[in-house]
Amino acid sequence: MKGALLVAGTTSDAGKSVVTAGICRWLARQGVDVAPYKAQNMSLNSFVTPQGAEIGRAQAVQAAACGLEPHADMNPILLKPGSDRRSQVVVLGSPLTDVDAMEYGALKDRLRQVALESLDRLRAAHDVVICEGAGSPAEINLRRGDIANMGLARAAGLPVVVVGDIDRGGVFAALYGTVALLEPADQEMIAGFVVNKFRGAPELLAPGLDTLRELTGRPVYGVLPWLDGLWLDVEDSLALESRDRAAAGGPPYGRQSLRVAVVRLPRISNFTDLDALACEPGVVVRFVTGPGEIADADLVVIPGSRATVPDLRWMRERGIDRAIAETAAAGGPVLGVCGGYQMLARTITDLVESGEGTVPGLGLLPATVEFAAAKTLGTPVGEAYGHRVAAYEIHHGTVTPDDGAEPFLDGCRAGGVFGTTWHGALENDDFRRAFLTEAASLAGRDFTPAPGVSFAALRERRLDALGDLVEHHLDTAALTRLLECGPPSGLPMLPPGGTMGP
Structure with missing residues (x-):
């Protein structure tokens, strides 16, 4: 089998990443040499490859679904928003510049060539490449110069499968409208549809699926059922909305649970x-936006941030800083990761991201921070609690602990307040259990982590579950034909169709 296809979506968070990973795992289990690809990704969830390149976290997990090490060619262009108007542009794993939307437009021709060359290299090295689109191909305001959706599909001759999220409602209008808004040359690349996140009896969908095919001339390749807790390493914070809703509707904290509040x-x-x-049994993680939600937590986590100083100001405006200080004064525990670690320091000097100069931090760790123009990217290995810890780091801010500060991974600690620049450290099972044991002790909780929980094994099981969804619920014979033969010929065109150009 040789070929490639593009998985597009009617919206962000429609399930493109999940379907792409599922197809990758299904093909890999058939013995196919398959690789993932996303030309342009806008995400603050990123990963550092073994070669020291920064790519989207979702593509790293899709690489795992293929049984491959992640590589910069799998996500040649990564946009990391620092505000509503400006983003850092990462090209082939290294930061290039910070731009606004208009400035980014001036880079499009150069970046299109980079993206196509990465795809060519992947297609030369592997039999099949499963590409993931970005946002929606029906964002017609962005069509001219597009390098992630229909512009990519036409340049590389890729058949396109459009995924729609039925859980949001309006999936038939979204699927039909996505095709109808495209100009004829783009419509020719749209081979069919996948309905995602369905809860209920599939037979109830049959009339709608039949009508969609009559109206568009394109088949629905399958309906993927809703499965709770299926996806890890989501691409953007939209997915946090569903996590927040699930937490709000879930059971209250149990007496034996360890309650974690993530800002x-x-x-x-x-x-x-x-x-x-x-993933730890008995650990309840909730994302919070107010000080009252921190009061009953056993562990407070300040995660990474693409805008450390503005996000610190946001915490102060909401009184979250005082709630964290009260937790620390009571003995903690508080954990800061990367940007969160920087916020815990005494001072932050930032002339790079925010340009605000020196501002006071939370002052809960004996350290100072200075932002450097060069980004630190790495895959460090260390030790904590007597256990090996492998991680990765991505940051401009450099934290310098005071002489004599108690070390913690690459960072430091003061009593129950911990800080580290290392992402992914908690995926190390022995370290995670040791840290949670100390956190529970500091919080005065009767909690002991369950032995034998393997995060890597859990991720593999979930990737297998995605492969099972594709195998059992999608028309895999039709997907194989798309890979081998490309876009179907003779597809009908829907009115009105635009003329936005290649």
Whole structure:
């Protein structure tokens, strides 16, 4: 089998990443040499490859679904928003510049060539490449110069499967409208649809699926059922909305549970660091936005941020800083990761991200922070609690602990307040259990982590579950034909169709 296809979506968080990972795992289990690819990713959840390149976290997990090490070509362009108007542009794993939307437009021709060359290299090295789109192909305001959706599909001759999220409602209008808004040359690339996150009896969908095919001339390749807790390493903070709703509707904290409050910063990054905590039996993780939600927590976590100084100001405006200080004064525990670690220091000097100069930190750790123009990217290995810890780091802010400060991984601690720049440390099972044991003790909780929980094994089981969804609920024979033959010919065009150009 040789070929490639593009998984697009009607919206962000429609399930493109999940479906892409599922197809990758299904193909890999058939013995196919398959690789993932996303030309342009806008996400604050990123990962550092073994070669020291920064890519989207979702593509790293899709690589795991393929049985591959992640590589910069799998996500050649990564946009990391630092505000509502500006983003850092990471190209082939290294930061290039910070731009606004208009400035980014001037880079499009150069970046399109980079993206296509990465795809060419992947297709030369692997038999099949499963590409993931970005946002929606029907964002017609962004169509001219597009390098992630239909512009990519046309340039590389990729058949496109559009995923719609039925849990949001309006899935038939979204699928039909996505095709109808495209110009004819783009419509020719749309091969069919997948309905995602369905709860209920599939037969209830049959009339709608039949009508959608009559109206568009394109099949629905399958309906994927809703499965709770299926996905790890989500791409953006939209997915936190469903986590928040689930937590709000879930059971109250149990007496034997360890209650973890994670501050949901406006520019939260790498919140997937907390996935490993949430997978521990008896640990309840909630993302919070107010001081009252911290009061009954046993462990407070300040996660990473793409805007450390503005997010620190946001915490102060809401009184979250005082709630954290009260937790620390009572003995903790408080954990800061990367940007969260920087916030815990005495002072932060930032002429790079915010340009605000020197501002006071929370003052809960004996350390100072200075932002450097060069980004630190790495895959460090260390030791804590007598256990090996492998992690990765991505930051501009450099934290310098005072002489004599008690070390903690690469960072420091003061009593029950811990800080580290290392992402992914909690995925190390022995370290995670040791840290939670101390955190519970500091909080005065009767909690002992369950032995034998393997985060890596859990991720593998979930990737297998995604592969099972594809195998059992999608028309895999039709997907194979798309990979081998490309976009179907003779597809009908829907009115009105635009003329936005290649």
